[in-house]
Amino acid sequence: MDPAPKLPIRDDTWETLRQLVAFDTTSRESNLGLIEWARDRLAALGASTRLTWDASGRKANLFATVGAGARGGIVLSGHTDVVPVDGQDWDSDPFVATLAGDRIHGRGTCDMKGFLAVALAAAPRFAAARLRAPVHFALSYDEEVGCLGVRGLIADLVANGITAAGCIVGEPTLMQVVIANKGKRTYRCTVRGREAHSALTPRGVNAVEHAAKLVVHIRHLADRLAATEAREHGFEVPFTTLQTGTIRGGSAPNVVPRECVFDFELRHLPGADPDALEREIRDYAERVVLAEMRRVAPEAEVVIETKSEIPGLATDESEALARLGQVLARRAGFARVGYAAEAGLFQAIGIPSIICGPGSIEQAHKPNEWIALAQCEAFMDRLCEELAKD
Numbered sequence: 001m002d003p004a005p006k007l008p009i010r011d012d013t014w015e016t017l018r019q020l021v022a023f024d025t026t027s028r029e030s031n032l033g034l035i036e037w038a039r040d041r042l043a044a045l046g047a048s049t050r051l052t053w054d055a056s057g058r059k060a061n062l063f064a065t066v067g068a069g070a071r072g073g074i075v076l077s078g079h080t081d082v083v084p085v086d087g088q089d090w091d092s093d094p095f096v097a098t099l100a101g102d103r104i105h106g107r108g109t110c111d112m113k114g115f116l117a118v119a120l121a122a123a124p125r126f127a128a129a130r131l132r133a134p135v136h137f138a139l140s141y142d143e144e145v146g147c148l149g150v151r152g153l154i155a156d157l158v159a160n161g162i163t164a165a166g167c168i169v170g171e172p173t174l175m176q177v178v179i180a181n182k183g184k185r186t187y188r189c190t191v192r193g194r195e196a197h198s199a200l201t202p203r204g205v206n207a208v209e210h211a212a213k214l215v216v217h218i219r220h221l222a223d224r225l226a227a228t229e230a231r232e233h234g235f236e237v238p239f240t241t242l243q244t245g246t247i248r249g250g251s252a253p254n255v256v257p258r259e260c261v262f263d264f265e266l267r268h269l270p271g272a273d274p275d276a277l278e279r280e281i282r283d284y285a286e287r288v289v290l291a292e293m294r295r296v297a298p299e300a301e302v303v304i305e306t307k308s309e310i311p312g313l314a315t316d317e318s319e320a321l322a323r324l325g326q327v328l329a330r331r332a333g334f335a336r337v338g339y340a341a342e343a344g345l346f347q348a349i350g351i352p353s354i355i356c357g358p359g360s361i362e363q364a365h366k367p368n369e370w371i372a373l374a375q376c377e378a379f380m381d382r383l384c385e386e387l388a389k390d
Contacts (some may be wrong), residue, residue, distance in 0.1 A: 008102040017117035021106040030058040045127040052152040059141040061153035067134030075167035079143030082108035088367035103370040110359035114371040115170025122380040146308035166321035167346040170357030177325035178355035180336040183312030194297035195258035204256030211260035234336035270314035311344035
């Protein structure tokens, strides 16, 4: 009989990751199975636990504390939801953690159940140590659809006076300490004109064409930012970006379309003013596009709705948590990333935050998503040592 393959990580980390991956927590599904499993596991170690729910009761956040005291300590934060596997060509069952050499494949292994597995597997060591400050575990829902769930968790912390000395969000960074990420806003614009037979085009107001004018204006703003905005080096794209992601409208070539809907997004540098850019877009929509439409159709509308907003993160290199992150990760320097994360929401309530976790964002959301976790295990060991120092 062939010997069992040698695991690239500790047995307890492997078993924890296997359990986490087996829960199908695609954002459209409930995450309660995973949350209740994690809650019971931590409660058995003596942790205090609290849940916050979504409106349907199908999803929940978990906040658990190992060690005494509601103040101080470090939050280890991660989201439990994963992106869909629909239409992806996997070589293995995406909801079964599969070992291939030193890689572990499975949906969410990289983004971000790998970090959660290492943190939860380390919980017994935290519980057994004589910590001078607690370790908090924050597990959220619906991060992948706009960082929705963690807002309820954070509101509960504020309402109950629970704070911490710092928060480490374990998004995949290859264990590089990230001190800044861009903020993100997404919008939906609905343009309503007047329907008409195309033989009588001047009697109608073409919603698609007027929406296109606004799309082009948004592109012109993006070009201006790319050409003139002060760079913030360290970001792969060191300026604020705008882009239109979806557009739909009309019913047939011989019908002047009454309605057109498009979605666009803004990813802004931490120091940028997204409100000013939004005002520019709204002003052009009303002053130019809508005014032109209403010359023919007084009932015309241009409605711009904010679908989601995620604040950016901006942590100073001199911040104690940033320096601690370097010590724990054994990595020099700091990074800045363009993707959105929950860290800025923790920072907004006064908890210093960084992003640092195993895996690469290049592997996230893809078929055959994979991770290697050894570096993160050492990171968690060093955190336990730091918090146990006199």
